[in-house]
Amino acid sequence: MSFSVTVIGSNSAIPAHGRHPSAQVVTINDKVYLIDCGEGTQMRLNEFGVKWMRVNQIFISHLHGDHFFGLIGVVSTCHLMRRNRPLDIYSPPGLESIIRDQLIAGQTELMYELRFHELNPEQSERIYENEDITVDTVVLNHRIPCLGFIFREKQRQRKIIREKLAEYQIPVEFIPDIKAGKDILDEGTGKRILNSEITTDPPRPRSYAYCCDTAYFPNIVPYIQGVDLLYHDCTFAEDSEQRAADTFHSTTIQAARIAQQAGVARLMIGHFSSKYDDLQVLLREAQSVFPLSILAIEGRTTAIER
Amino acid sequence: MSFSVTVIGSNSAIPAHGRHPSAQVVTINDKVYLIDCGEGTQMRLNEFGVKWMRVNQIFISHLHGDHFFGLIGVVSTCHLMRRNRPLDIYSPPGLESIIRDQLIAGQTELMYELRFHELNPEQSERIYENEDITVDTVVLNHRIPCLGFIFREKQRQRKIIREKLAEYQIPVEFIPDIKAGKDILDEGTGKRILNSEITTDPPRPRSYAYCCDTAYFPNIVPYIQGVDLLYHDCTFAEDSEQRAADTFHSTTIQAARIAQQAGVARLMIGHFSSKYDDLQVLLREAQSVFPLSILAIEGRTTAIER
Numbered sequence: 166m167s168f169s170v171t172v173i174g175s176n177s178a179i180p181a182h183g184r185h186p187s188a189q190v191v192t193i194n195d196k197v198y199l200i201d202c203g204e205g206t207q208m209r210l211n212e213f214g215v216k217w218m219r220v221n222q223i224f225i226s227h228l229h230g231d232h233f234f235g236l237i238g239v240v241s242t243c244h245l246m247r248r249n250r251p252l253d254i255y256s257p258p259g260l261e262s263i264i265r266d267q268l269i270a271g272q273t274e275l276m277y278e279l280r281f282h283e284l285n286p287e288q289s290e291r292i293y294e295n296e297d298i299t300v301d302t303v304v305l306n307h308r309i310p311c312l313g314f315i316f317r318e319k320q321r322q323r324k325i326i327r328e329k330l331a332e333y334q335i336p337v338e339f340i341p342d343i344k345a346g347k348d349i350l351d352e353g354t355g356k357r358i359l360n361s362e363i364t365t366d367p368p369r370p371r372s373y374a375y376c377c378d379t380a381y382f383p384n385i386v387p388y389i390q391g392v393d394l395l396y397h398d399c400t401f402a403e404d405s406e407q408r409a410a411d412t413f414h415s416t417t418i419q420a421a422r423i424a425q426q427a428g429v430a431r432l433m434i435g436h437f438s439s440k441y442d443d444l445q446v447l448l449r450e451a452q453s454v455f456p457l458s459i460l461a462i463e464g465r466t467t468a469i470e471r
Numbered sequence: 472m473s474f475s476v477t478v479i480g481s482n483s484a485i486p487a488h489g490r491h492p493s494a495q496v497v498t499i500n501d502k503v504y505l506i507d508c509g510e511g512t513q514m515r516l517n518e519f520g521v522k523w524m525r526v527n528q529i530f531i532s533h534l535h536g537d538h539f540f541g542l543i544g545v546v547s548t549c550h551l552m553r554r555n556r557p558l559d560i561y562s563p564p565g566l567e568s569i570i571r572d573q574l575i576a577g578q579t580e581l582m583y584e585l586r587f588h589e590l591n592p593e594q595s596e597r598i599y600e601n602e603d604i605t606v607d608t609v610v611l612n613h614r615i616p617c618l619g620f621i622f623r624e625k626q627r628q629r630k631i632i633r634e635k636l637a638e639y640q641i642p643v644e645f646i647p648d649i650k651a652g653k654d655i656l657d658e659g660t661g662k663r664i665l666n667s668e669i670t671t672d673p674p675r676p677r678s679y680a681y682c683c684d685t686a687y688f689p690n691i692v693p694y695i696q697g698v699d700l701l702y703h704d705c706t707f708a709e710d711s712e713q714r715a716a717d718t719f720h721s722t723t724i725q726a727a728r729i730a731q732q733a734g735v736a737r738l739m740i741g742h743f744s745s746k747y748d749d750l751q752v753l754l755r756e757a758q759s760v761f762p763l764s765i766l767a768i769e770g771r772t773t774a775i776e777r
Contacts, residue, residue, distance in 0.1 A: 179551050180514050204544040205511040208486050228576040230547045234540075238510040241536045245485050259576045266572065270534040270565045272615050309578050 286310030435461030741767030
């Protein structure tokens with residue numbers, strides 16, 4: 166099962182140095198999810214060859230423009246492309262009227278159902294679930310209500326060792342119980358067959374946490390503990406710690422400390438201030454605390470391996 | 472005095488083939504005006520090296536998204552760049568609450584004054600004037616209220632022939648009257664000096680008309696009569712005349728007929744449907760009726776010569 170993150174926009178509020186406002190595509194088992202949607206997201210999705218008409222869920226972290234000004238364009242183009250499947254949008258309260266008022270101004274009646282899900286910005290909760298994944302929120306610390314999103318693969322069932330099925334002549338109707346981890350009784354001998362003898366462990370579920378925008382906020386650590394990839398606000402270098410605090414953003418060192426405390430496998434830093442043209446200084450600082458840090462580079466896809 | 476039009480976005484609603492939604496920059500005497508502001512306009516203004524922080528007036532033709540979804544980004548970035556001069560926005564009614572509601576959602580209090588001017592979508596009127604130019608609206612025929620904009624240089628004063636001033640020993644206090652076209656009395660001889668003898672004609676005022684989006688609508692002809700450059704809706708080729716009528720857009724031939732009837736010097740066609748990758752067929756059709764037709768090409772500046 167594929168699991169990857171493609172950065173669409175990596176900059177903070179002012180577009181600069183060829184970098185754009187926040188947006189990411191998460192691809193899991195060929196399903197495509199969109200996180201945040203800064204201005205121009207639809208154009209860059211096209212540019213990067215993302216089949217974004219397949220997106221059915223969009224998760225918006227907060228209502229600063231660099232995270233949602235591109236949403237109305239996505240919504241409109243879906244209409245013009247004659248979408249007919251529903252589109253679900255998850256965000257802190259206040260987004261629905263903004264989008265609908267713009268459609269009303271243009272006298273546009275959408276050809277598909279647009280469903281808004283208002284999230285509680287004060288409490289972490291499970292907001293989405295399908296056969297592959299769950300998505301939970303984590304409350305961040307920003308100037309306005311802001312949520313992070315944690316994507317987790319569901320625990321898959323145990324893998325049956327085919328040869329053992331034959332060896333013990335186990336009937337097919339037992340397969341669901343075996344996959345679920347149960348031992349079974351051998352009907353011929355009356356002997357118990359241990360599940361561990363006829364199955365192997367399922368693959369470890371992978372996870373991705375998107376935590377942007379936020380000040381340094383160790384409260385999030387228990388929620389993102391051990392994720393395979395953490396994307397964390399890293400608007401500033403260490404020497405701008407005061408400016409980071411004033412604007413409710415994080416520095417390189419702060420992002421790396423959170424990664425360290427949460428014991429994540431890898432850290433991706435992003436939401437760069439337009440004051441930085443060359444990002445290597447930011448990368449070096451983050452790596453000085455957390456070596457497995459990488460930069461969010463627009464158009465680049467990071468696979469989350471098992 | 473410079474007078475030019477730079478195309479920022481030339482496509483209709485769906486961005487395609489590297490073309491973008493509507494936006495244009497009009498530069499007159501080093502002042503920069505913005506017409507329409509589709510999504511991503513601020514990024515493309517940067518890309519094309521337009522010093523758009525100098526824009527003080529933005530004219531929005533109508534409230535279909537491909538003409539205004541980029542405005543909130545422009546407004547926000549002006550704030551983040553610490554603009555302090557007022558910004559005036561002219562549009563049919565309904566835009567102000569759309570913009571302000573998005574700022575409120577992000578708890579953004581602008582650092583500069585944003586002034587909205589609601590235009591009458593049912594009647595042509597003068598909406599703007601400064602020392603260089605006037606801007607008038609023209610009522611178009613679109614699915615929702617939609618206005619065209621006509622930029623005209625003001626008639627400049629007559630040019631004094633310096634040698635004649637000396638020859639007749641005319642005192643400087645007469646200069647304003649002479650520039651205004653008045654004859655004067657020679658105080659020595661009591662003889663009338665004809666204005667035409669001591670001045671030459673001022674340069675002919677130039678003009679530009681932006682007429683997009685609109686169905687074929689000859690009512691506009693008297694308003695745009697004789698302009699130096701007409702930008703006209705040309706969403707479709709001739710074979711899509713019915714589709715053009717259904718969507719209140721124009722074909723190549725219709726745009727060219729309007730140019731012909733209005734006796735304009737040049738026609739620029741734009742607002743191309745995303746169904747056209749190669750635009751040459753559109754250009755050829757327009758030129759078959761009106762030879763001085765050109766394509767709107769993004770990033771290209773067309774100078775309006777005297």
